[in-house]
Amino acid sequence: MLEKKKVQNILFLDIETVPQQEKWTDVSIEIQKLYAAKTKYQRKEEFTPEEFYDRAGIWAEFGKIICISVGYFVEIKGKTQFRVTSFYGDNEHEILINFKGLLDSHFNKKNHVLCAHNGKEFDFPYIARRMIINRVELPEKLNLFGKKPWEIAHLDTLELWKFGDYKHYTSLKLLTTILGIPSPKQDIDGSEVANVYYKEKNLPRIVEYCERDTVAVAQLLLRFLNKPLVKDNEIISV
Structure with a gap:
């Protein structure tokens, strides 16, 4: 079945998330209690909720999206390009609205597919949950209610x-390492994103990291299909 999917019909994506507040003391008492209860199993006796707050970004209830990077294949005069673009900033609602606009206008047909690494456990449900929290209507590709x-x-x-x-x-x-794909982790990794966002205030660095991950996901799928990898000169930022 995978072999029958045309890569031009796939939207590859990656997201970057951070805790909703920079500091634990900025979190309301009610949310602090709920976070403590939610993370009790993960923390065990090793960390207090405050010490564990730097990881709050992995939960949609306590985190927020600061970047969604997407990539897609196009054919231009017989040559393949992989185009990459990002929706990012401090306004999560705006990021989600713009991403929804892309899905609704360009990736809304039955044969269109979303692809991410660990997307079913993280990226797709995280985006959907944050859309509901931000009162953004779910696009068809993320609305799973009633679907088989x-x-x-x-x-x-x-x-x-x-x-x-x-x-x-x-x-x-x-x-990417074992399959001979250029590593996307050339600068930072996921555990550093919150610090780069809140302390360094270097959002462009995070966007670049997110876009490299998106390219890596596309390269992975090409390897699974035993197709040639995308070359650097075929990757276009738009």
Whole structure:
């Protein structure tokens, strides 16, 4: 089935998220209590909720999206290009509205598919949850209510690599390394994003990191299909 999908019909994406507030003391008492309860299992006895707050960005209830990068293949005069663009900034509502606009206008047909690494567990539900929180109407590709599994137009490179082994997790960095794909992790990694955003206030650095991950996801799928990788001169930022 994967072989039958045309890569031109796939929108590759990656998101970057951070805690909603820079400091624990800026979080309301009610949310502090809810965060403590939500993270109790992960924290065990090793961390207090405050010490664990730097990881709040991984939960849609306590984090926010600061960047969504997307990539897609186009044919220009017989030559393939991979175009990459990003929606980013401090206004999450605006990011989500702009991303929804792209889906509604250019990736709204039945044969269009979204693809991310660990997308089914993280990127897709995170975006959908933040849209609901921000009162943004869900685009068709993220609205799973009432849909059967085979009707959901999502691809996940992590899931494809599992080959049915649901206990197995493989990072994007590990997969790109063993499959001979240029590593996207040339500057920062996910654990550093909040610090770069809040302390360094260097959003362009995060956007560049997010776009490299998006390219890496597309390269992964090409390797799974045994197709040639995208060359650097074929990657166009728009």
